[in-house]
Structures are given as C-alpha cells and as structure tokens.
Amino acid sequence: METTKKPSSARRSASPSGRGKGARRSAIAPGDPQRPDRRQDILASAEFLFAERGYAAVSVRDIAARAGVPVALVGYYFGRKPELLATVFAHRQANLDERISRIREIGARGPGEGRVAEIVTAWAEPVVRLHDSASGDSFSLLVARTAWDPGPEATETIERFYDPLVRAFLEAMAVALPGCPDDRLLWAYEYAVGALLMYVADKRIERLSGGRATAGDPALFEDFVRFVTAGLNAMCGCAPPR
Amino acid sequence: METTKKPSSARRSASPSGRGKGARRSAIAPGDPQRPDRRQDILASAEFLFAERGYAAVSVRDIAARAGVPVALVGYYFGRKPELLATVFAHRQANLDERISRIREIGARGPGEGRVAEIVTAWAEPVVRLHDSASGDSFSLLVARTAWDPGPEATETIERFYDPLVRAFLEAMAVALPGCPDDRLLWAYEYAVGALLMYVADKRIERLSGGRATAGDPALFEDFVRFVTAGLNAMCGCAPPR
DNA sequence: CGCCGACTTGTACAATTGTACAATAACATA
DNA sequence: TATGTTATTGTACAATTGTACAAGTCGGCG
Numbered sequence: 001m002e003t004t005k006k007p008s009s010a011r012r013s014a015s016p017s018g019r020g021k022g023a024r025r026s027a028i029a030p031g032d033p034q035r036p037d038r039r040q041d042i043l044a045s046a047e048f049l050f051a052e053r054g055y056a057a058v059s060v061r062d063i064a065a066r067a068g069v070p071v072a073l074v075g076y077y078f079g080r081k082p083e084l085l086a087t088v089f090a091h092r093q094a095n096l097d098e099r100i101s102r103i104r105e106i107g108a109r110g111p112g113e114g115r116v117a118e119i120v121t122a123w124a125e126p127v128v129r130l131h132d133s134a135s136g137d138s139f140s141l142l143v144a145r146t147a148w149d150p151g152p153e154a155t156e157t158i159e160r161f162y163d164p165l166v167r168a169f170l171e172a173m174a175v176a177l178p179g180c181p182d183d184r185l186l187w188a189y190e191y192a193v194g195a196l197l198m199y200v201a202d203k204r205i206e207r208l209s210g211g212r213a214t215a216g217d218p219a220l221f222e223d224f225v226r227f228v229t230a231g232l233n234a235m236c237g238c239a240p241p242r
Numbered sequence: 243m244e245t246t247k248k249p250s251s252a253r254r255s256a257s258p259s260g261r262g263k264g265a266r267r268s269a270i271a272p273g274d275p276q277r278p279d280r281r282q283d284i285l286a287s288a289e290f291l292f293a294e295r296g297y298a299a300v301s302v303r304d305i306a307a308r309a310g311v312p313v314a315l316v317g318y319y320f321g322r323k324p325e326l327l328a329t330v331f332a333h334r335q336a337n338l339d340e341r342i343s344r345i346r347e348i349g350a351r352g353p354g355e356g357r358v359a360e361i362v363t364a365w366a367e368p369v370v371r372l373h374d375s376a377s378g379d380s381f382s383l384l385v386a387r388t389a390w391d392p393g394p395e396a397t398e399t400i401e402r403f404y405d406p407l408v409r410a411f412l413e414a415m416a417v418a419l420p421g422c423p424d425d426r427l428l429w430a431y432e433y434a435v436g437a438l439l440m441y442v443a444d445k446r447i448e449r450l451s452g453g454r455a456t457a458g459d460p461a462l463f464e465d466f467v468r469f470v471t472a473g474l475n476a477m478c479g480c481a482p483p484r
Numbered sequence: 485c486g487c488c489g490a491c492t493t494g495t496a497c498a499a500t501t502g503t504a505c506a507a508t509a510a511c512a513t514a
Numbered sequence: 515t516a517t518g519t520t521a522t523t524g525t526a527c528a529a530t531t532g533t534a535c536a537a538g539t540c541g542g543c544g
Binding site for chain 3: 280311312313314315318
C-alpha cells in the first residue's frame with residue numbers, strides 16, 4: 001500500500017524556489033512583493049509550534065494557519081510530518097556543529113586546570129546564545145523538549161542529531177577527568193542535560209518567582225556552569241582539586 | 243452546550259464498588275472470582291501508558307484495551323480523561339506527602355553540617371524508591387514527564403500536586419544555605435529537578451551504554467545525591483565548607 | 485416473582501487528524 | 515502566443531479521537 005501510490009505533488013526536499021537557473025528569477029510574488037518565501041514561513045511556524053506544544057500536539061493545520069498558508073502547501077514543500085521535523089532540525093545544524101567542534105578543541109588541549117568548566121561552557125553556551133536570540137529561542141526549547149521526549153516518530157531524527165555531540169562530550173570529559181568509569185561519566189552527562197533542559201524551559205521559573213530571574217542574564221549562565229561543573233567534579237573527579 | 247447534557251452514566255469520583263453497606267458485599271463477580279476489581283485494572287493501565295507515552299499520546303481506547311475492558315467502562319468509573327489523570331495522581335499522594343514531611347523535618351533542625359545532602363536525599367529518595375519498586379516505576383516516570391511537560395489539560399493538576407513540595411524544598415534550603423538569594427535558590431532547584439528527571443528516565447542510558455548502569459544500584463543514587471549537592475553548594479553556598 | 489441499583493457493553497456521533505489529488509494560477513522561456 | 519515548470523488552492527477521505535447513550539446482565543431484597 002505504501003508503494004502503490006507515489007506522492008505526486010510532494011517530495012521537494014531542497015528549496016524548490018531557489019534552483020532554476022541561478023540568476024535572479026525573482027519575479028517576487030503575484031500580488032505582493034512583501035511575501036516572497038512561504039516555505040520559510042512554514043518552517044518558522046513549525047519550529048515555533050513544535051517547541052511550544054511538542055511534536056505530537058501540533059497539527060499540520062495549526063502550522064499552516066500560523067504561517068497563513070493553506071494546508072496542502074505544507075505537504076507540497078515538506079513531504080510528511082516527520083520530514084518536516086527533520087527539516088527543522090537540519091535548519092539549525094550549524095549550532096550543533098559549533099558545540100561539537102568547540103568541545104573537541106578543548107579536549108585536544110589535554111588535561112588541565114578548569115577544563116571541566118571550559119567543556120561545560122562550550123557545550124551549553126551555543127544553546128543558551130540561541131535561546132537568547134529572537135529567532136532561535138523556540139528552537140532551543142524544541143531541542144530540549146525532543147531530547148527529553150522524542151515521540152515514536154521523532155526518535156530516529158533525534159538520535160542521529162545528538163549522537164555526535166554526546167560522543168564529543170564524553171571523550172573530552174574523559175580527558176579532563178581521567179580515571180572516571182565510563183558509565184558514571186554517562187550518568188553525570190545525563191544530569192547535566194537535565195539541568196540544561198530546565199535552564200531553557202524557563203517558563204516555570206517566571207511563573208513561580210513572579211517574573212524576575214529571566215534568562216539572558218549573564219550571571220545566570222555563570223551560575224548554571226557553576227552548578228554543573230561542581231556536580232561533575234564531585235561525582236567524577238578522582239583527584240578533586242582540594 | 244456544556245450544560246444541556248448531563249453525564250448520566252459517568253461521574254463516580256469515589257470508588258463505586260466500595261461504598262454500599264460497609265460489610266462484605268463481596269459477591270465477587272458474575273462468572274469469575276479471579277477478576278474482582280476492573281476499576282483497579284483501568285487505573286494501573288492508565289498509569290503505565292501515561293508514563294510510557296505521555297498523557298496526550300494515549301487514547302482512552304488504548305487504556306481500555308490494555309486493561310481488557312470495553313471503552314465505555316473507563317468513562318463509567320472515571321469521568322473524562324483529565325479526571326482519570328487526576329485520579330492517577332491522587333492514588334500516589336502518599337509518596338508526595340512523605341517527601342514533604344521529611345524535608346520539613348530536616349529544615350526544622352536548623353542549619354548544620356551536611357544538611358544540603360540530607361534535604362536532597364529526603365527530596366529524591368521516595369521517588370527513587372518508588373521507581374525501583376515493581377508497581378510504581380511507571381508512576382515515577384509519569385511524575386517526571388508531566389512535571390517537565392504538563393499538557394494544556396494537565397497543567398492545573400500538576401500545579402496543585404507539586405506546589406507544596408517546591409515550597410517545602412525552598413524553605414528548608416533557605417535554612418541550610420542561609421544568605422542565598424531566593425531566585426538563585428529557585429534556579430538551583432530547577433536544575434536539581436532536571437537531574438532527577440534524567441535519573442528516572444533511564445532508558446536513554448540503557449540504550450547508550452548497552453544495558454549496564456541500570457537504576458536500582460544504591461551507588462547510583464549516592465552519585466546522584468553527590469552531583470546535586472555539589473551543585474547546590476557551589477551555586478548557593480555563601481560559606482563553602484572548604 | 486419483581487424490582488432496584490450497581491455494573492457492563494455495543495454502538496453512535498461529531499470533531500480532528502495526516503495525507504493525497506485534481507485543478508488552477510503565475511511565471512520564464514521559446 | 516504557446517508551452518512547460520513551479521507554485522498554489524479547495525477539497526476529499528479514511529482513520530482516530532473523546533464522549534455519550536440506551537440497552538443489557540447480574541445479584542440481593544422486598
């Protein structure tokens with residue numbers, strides 16, 4: 001049944017509007033020059049709604065309505081719903097790559113004083129910076145949400161997305177905290193992920209504390225690094241620096 | 243439209259089978275003495291499935307099918323779907339009360355050496371113990387899941403459930419770590435919650451490490467307490483014990 | 485027996501879901 | 515102008531959802 005019908009109208013994975021000849025095939029829009037890229041609108045709408053409510057709780061119709069396009073256009077640009085999620089992630093791949101390369105660079109410098117804090121900073125700072133930016137704040141929440149609860153349809157996407165980061169973190173930490181058993185380091189990493197999750201999902205805080213203590217404050221990030229670094233050192237440090 | 247129709251068959255909030263005369267109105271079951279309590283089956287099925295997939299991703303039909311009962315029986319014993327979730331939580335209220343009373347007791351002893359670790363232990367241990375038991379392991383995951391992502395329908399239930407615990411933790415910590423600003427303590431609490439979340443959701447670990455390092459190991463819980471305690475001290479301790 | 489209340493069930497219904505399809509509109513180039 | 519590619523749209527359809535309702539079964543008590 002899955003091979004009898006070929007999706008005739010969908011299946012444009014790349015950008016269908018930016019391929020033709022390469023020159024300026026602009027000819028902006030039929031009636032309105034201010035609305036050139038509806039594909040981008042759909043992508044932004046999907047990113048926001050997936051972050052806000054979670055993948056399963058968002059319908060394709062919701063995404064289309066928020067982007068101001070008819071439902072069928074979502075299926076035209078991105079095929080099925082899981083592919084739309086994968087495209088959202090691919091769109092922010094650069095942020096993940098930055099985290100990995102920064103961690104690797106620190107690990108390559110070998111052991112030394114304050115390495116743990118350096119790795120934690122390199123690991124979390126790109127996420128927090130994205131979170132503080134206007135365009136990426138919803139994506140950082142989406143990252144946290146799907147990392148904690150990848151639905152049955154998003155699991156594969158998430159795994160492919162994160163596995164290199166996990167490996168880079170563990171390898172660098174094994175250098176910074178030599179002698180720590182692997183599985184203990186893995187648990188410590190999970191606790192750090194949990195803390196980062198809560199850092200990004202700051203709505204609870206705003207509700208509980210009545211609006212103060214919002215993210216974006218640099219001191220807040222320093223506190224976060226302090227918390228995670230101390231936890232890692234206490235749990236995995238074989239020779240605590242006294 | 244919501245007042246025109248009264249739910250005629252549902253709306254039994256208490257236990258409809260255990261109320262009548264008080265004596266043994268047993269008369270077990272029509273055809274089978276081995277199946278006395280279908281209400282309990284539904285409750286257990288709901289707890290398991292809510293924990294496994296999340297509230298929104300579970301249909302009433304799924305719950306009924308797992309319990310081996312027809313769909314309408316779910317609506318008969320518990321009214322609507324949110325009420326079913328609330329009943330699941332109410333069913334485990336004792337565990338929450340234990341956490342709160344243990345934390346309060348420690349806080350009442352005033353400041354002292356190792357108080358932070360004591361509070362963290364009292365705060366997390368009932369959850370972990372429940373998690374290690376056969377009957378409650380799914381509920382601890384449900385607690386974590388809904389604490390992190392209460393859907394729009396479960397938010398109110400969750401808030402009412404957790405607010406006393408949060409207050410007890412913060413008050414006791416304010417005694418153990420005097421001089422720490424309230425909002426910083428609040429953030430530290432959130433990071434601790436995140437770590438506990440990951441402790442309970444140990445599936446990821448089993449996948450990554452290939453089956454080793456499962457929860458239930460007492461050393462694992464000690465490591466968890468070490469991590470969180472060190473983080474709290476490093477972030478909120480005004481006079482670190484050197 | 486007859487009746488009542490607790491329990492049980494099959495079924496219906498409106499709403500929402502993901503996905504597909506045919507038809508149209510807009511444009512570039514020949 | 516003709517033509518083909520890209521973009522856009524309304525609509526349909528099967529599946530699933532939460533919830534309700536009427537009709538049942540069962541056991542005990544008058």
